[in-house]
Amino acid sequence: MTQPWPAPTADGPVRAVVRVPGSKSITNRALLLAALADGPAVLRTPLRSRDTELMARALRTLGVGVADGPAGAWSVAPGPLRGPAEVDCGLAGTVMRFVPPAAALAEGTMRFDGDARARERPMSTVLDALRALGAEVDGDRLPFTLHGRGGLPGGEVAIDASASSQFVSGLLLSGARFERGLVVRHEGGALPSLPHIEMTVEMLRAQGVEVDDGEPNTWRVAPGPVKARDWDIEPDLSNATPFLAAAAVTGGEVTVPGWPTTTTQAGDAIRGILADMGCVVERDERGLTVRGPERLAGLDVDLHDVGELTPTVAALAALADGPSRLRGIAHLRGHETDRLAALAAEVNGLGGDVAETADGLVVRPRPLRAGGWRAYADHRMATAGAIVGLVVPGVEVDDIGATSKTIPDFPARWTAMLGAEGP
Numbered sequence: 001m002t003q004p005w006p007a008p009t010a011d012g013p014v015r016a017v018v019r020v021p022g023s024k025s026i027t028n029r030a031l032l033l034a035a036l037a038d039g040p041a042v043l044r045t046p047l048r049s050r051d052t053e054l055m056a057r058a059l060r061t062l063g064v065g066v067a068d069g070p071a072g073a074w075s076v077a078p079g080p081l082r083g084p085a086e087v088d089c090g091l092a093g094t095v096m097r098f099v100p101p102a103a104a105l106a107e108g109t110m111r112f113d114g115d116a117r118a119r120e121r122p123m124s125t126v127l128d129a130l131r132a133l134g135a136e137v138d139g140d141r142l143p144f145t146l147h148g149r150g151g152l153p154g155g156e157v158a159i160d161a162s163a164s165s166q167f168v169s170g171l172l173l174s175g176a177r178f179e180r181g182l183v184v185r186h187e188g189g190a191l192p193s194l195p196h197i198e199m200t201v202e203m204l205r206a207q208g209v210e211v212d213d214g215e216p217n218t219w220r221v222a223p224g225p226v227k228a229r230d231w232d233i234e235p236d237l238s239n240a241t242p243f244l245a246a247a248a249v250t251g252g253e254v255t256v257p258g259w260p261t262t263t264t265q266a267g268d269a270i271r272g273i274l275a276d277m278g279c280v281v282e283r284d285e286r287g288l289t290v291r292g293p294e295r296l297a298g299l300d301v302d303l304h305d306v307g308e309l310t311p312t313v314a315a316l317a318a319l320a321d322g323p324s325r326l327r328g329i330a331h332l333r334g335h336e337t338d339r340l341a342a343l344a345a346e347v348n349g350l351g352g353d354v355a356e357t358a359d360g361l362v363v364r365p366r367p368l369r370a371g372g373w374r375a376y377a378d379h380r381m382a383t384a385g386a387i388v389g390l391v392v393p394g395v396e397v398d399d400i401g402a403t404s405k406t407i408p409d410f411p412a413r414w415t416a417m418l419g420a421e422g423p
């Protein structure tokens, strides 16, 4: 049982420069692509957290060399993938959806499992697709077993990826290594998190893979080698958002160095969201700087493309001056926890007024009081509690350790921000 974490309250406007570690989404794609590539590669400034260590471990169990290099770098030595293997996916969507298509290239029996909640996360779309592409898989969700035959015919498959963009990304990442390549068609409701699919396509192209995404909802990956290359991993922009939110809710100023000028990271959308809420947002050679307003405005926003920002945006909305509506995020019910239910329950538990809708949240700010904030093993629920605790004294997050999924040492980084001298 972990001790509840008393969220520190800011005693004035937060002024700090906060460096954030590498992007989870880029790190886990780079690891997987390095494992499938035609030569060794180095990943510099990768994220080292539970989700990425799980990816590294999964690849090692499949016979890939993933070794520590200087300053947290990873050196990856690919080789033929091989079973048998036991793969622990933890609670990482990127591990449970990206590794099985690669594992289908290996020979042997591979058993996949994960945390209790991971067994509830949507998975059957990927496994059905693999079966349609020629793989033998027992099961429809974690735990499941893949009987690898040392290769996969590949070809064309239609899937409904409205529950997660990771279904598409996972197939695309390995598609060039299937004998006939891969054509994926999405047929179903609107596809969430499109920037994440663009990230997949861009990274594949950067490794010499031919991807045609010219037709809406269709991706064609030509069969061929994945060319080895090194990566410098960008900072994780979604993980930067709680720190930027600290400036927004206290009328302070926070700078995150190294903010890329062009990126496929969904987290970049925080710039527009914070500006709409009344913050001054500037990107220059120092990085991204956010200055909080005296009063934060509510907003009406479609977060379909950037669902992983929802916990931060909901926390901001609960502390704003007027009501907000967050839309387009029904798929968040299948994330680390049902994030719509969790956000409503936790803000309301402090005296707030958050209502769930079919595809989002309506947030009517009310004065909040001290109380417990449950994390539900969800890193972003935990950081949302930290944001609220900055201005509401007496908020206690039950499991701040959940942040280790994607942010190592979050409590220390948060207190360092509060103790830091201004930019």
Ligand SMILES: O=C(O)C1=C[C@@H](OP(=O)(O)O)[C@@H](O)[C@H](O)C1
Residues within 6 Å of the ligand: 024, 025, 026, 093, 094, 163, 164, 165, 166, 169, 192, 193, 196, 307, 308, 331
């Ligand atoms: O491909 C990725 O790296 C991710 C895709 C998104 O998943 P969904 O499409 O399931 O929301 C995002 O929310 C998740 O944090 C990371």
Ligand SMILES: C=C(OP(=O)(O)O)C(=O)O
Residues within 6 Å of the ligand: 091, 092, 093, 094, 308, 335, 336, 380, 406
């Ligand atoms: C949805 C998320 O994670 P995962 O990669 O486990 O799906 C997230 O980080 O917000």
